[in-house]
Amino acid sequence: MAVTKISRSTQAKQSVLALIEEANIALSHADIEEQLNVKCNRVTIYRILDRLVEDDKIHKLVDMDGVSKYMACVACNDDHHHHHHLHFSCKQCEQVSCLHHIIPSFQLPKGYSMHELNFTVRGICVDCESTSP
Amino acid sequence: MAVTKISRSTQAKQSVLALIEEANIALSHADIEEQLNVKCNRVTIYRILDRLVEDDKIHKLVDMDGVSKYMACVACNDDHHHHHHLHFSCKQCEQVSCLHHIIPSFQLPKGYSMHELNFTVRGICVDCESTSP
DNA sequence: ATGCTTAATTCAATTGAGTTGCAAATATCC
């Protein structure tokens, strides 16, 4: 039988989660390390992020440069923990944001089963579009 | 004016392209280095891959583990060089394949512009599905 | 409240993908 280990609540974990929940863009490990106001080792941050994903508190997304970014779950619970909307990665401001209401429509061929999805569009975001020449 | 430099055809470049064109799955740099039958430095392989992407001969995709993988262009020419179909990354065999005829349907919000797309589904592929208990 | 168990944190070392600078080799054009 798989031994389910109990996830503990620590100061650092709470702070990382708060940071991610307050952000309106996806944060990388480096972003978090930089913005975190409690002292916390970088390896610990990696492990906290893994734990938060495991706990269904945050989602992980691999950006088009290969770097992992994290964002808070919005409408997830124990039954529904998915992350099927579109993500936008801006070439100019280099920010990744969730476009929660845009869910791509497609159908997998027979025999394939889906566990997770990574759907990212790279381009220029509204903010950068409007502040450009 | 941007100086367009002429891309040369070399033994190594041809071999890398042939390898990618013959594969029916996406290949990583490591895959190519391992399978290439001509002697070629690993840095050279990275540069050849960049050049082939630049030449519109292959596409680059960042897999959900953050590693870049490459696959041949199928219906691309100078005018149309896009890569909008779905990709499938199998959790079991760890192979990434193009599902060329499945193109996700979605609409970007006003003000956003798209330059490239990364659309990958992770799960179990047909082959693994049929050979499982 | 005290102790016990197990999870979390830390530190140092390591892996792995990818990049950079520069000298030597070579493809292409004349």
Add this chain to the structure above:
DNA sequence: GGATATTTGCAACTCAATTGAATTAAGCAT
């Protein structure tokens, strides 16, 4: 063949992420 720009090879480096092992601390039971 010779000139020239591109490509290659090598060594060193960056950056994200992982591992192992020792220490610290959370949560539970007594």
